[in-house]
Amino acid sequence: MKIALALALTGALLTLDVGAADQGWDGKKLYRYTNEHGVQVLDDMVPPRYVAGGYEVMTPSGRVLEVVEPELSGKQLAEKERREAREEADLQLLKRYNSVADIESARKRKLAIVQQDMAILRSNISSLSRQIESEESVAARTQRNGGAVSPELLERIENLRKEVAVVSERLSLREKEALTINSEYDEAASRYQEIAGK
Missing domain, CATH: 1.10.287 (Helix Hairpins)
Structure with missing residues (x-):
């Protein structure tokens, strides 16, 4: 009984932690991509020239919502x-x-x-x-x-x-x-x- 209660509390706390990180999230998304200098950039949009290189869609708190893989070159494809x-x-x-x-x-x-x-x-x-x-x-x-x-x-x-x-x-x-x-x-x-x- 004590073990079950402890597990339930741990699960609730974990859920609160994830939720707390995104509390007040208004749906705004940020995009992380790598520019031509190899530097990771966090921006509210991905410039078209970087889309093919792949990017991540994130919340302002840093939670990754989606990963878009880089496009393959002709040879790779x-x-x-x-x-x-x-x-x-x-x-x-x-x-x-x-x-x-x-x-x-x-x-x-x-x-x-x-x-x-x-x-x-x-x-x-x-x-x-x-x-x-x-x-x-x-x-x-x-x-x-x-x-x-x-x-x-x-x-x-x-x-x-x-x-x-x-x-x-x-x-x-x-x-x-x-x-x-x-x-x-x-x-x-x-x-x-x-x-x-x-």
Whole structure:
């Protein structure tokens, strides 16, 4: 009981002390900032040229009401944004995977889809190439026999070649995608080991 009463009295006295320091405070605020000579200045306003350097808002008795941090320079801001982006990426990585084995498993699944597409595209190129050979063989036979190759046949051959070019381009994109996937998952596994080991 005595301890509880003593604690209550101490709390009341502390409250009175804080209140006493600001008794009669009419809401006037002072600002403390550092000028170009490195000297702290207490004033009723912060000149615009010092705002970027940060300042404190205070009562006349010296109680700090608010601290306004200095603005970051372009380089500092870029570094802060880079650090925050890295922290967010790390957080997402830890949420997505429970281990490096999970990362490797995800890599295999993603690569399997791309490799399946690549196999289909290679098969299509092979099939189209056989069709071109067949049509060219017909055209060559016609010419050997002294005949003129029909424009329709020449057009078919040209269309098949264009199709091979389109499919080859798609295959090339998928091959690049496979390299990108491997690179991304290598980086994810490496980063996971770094942050999980901390």
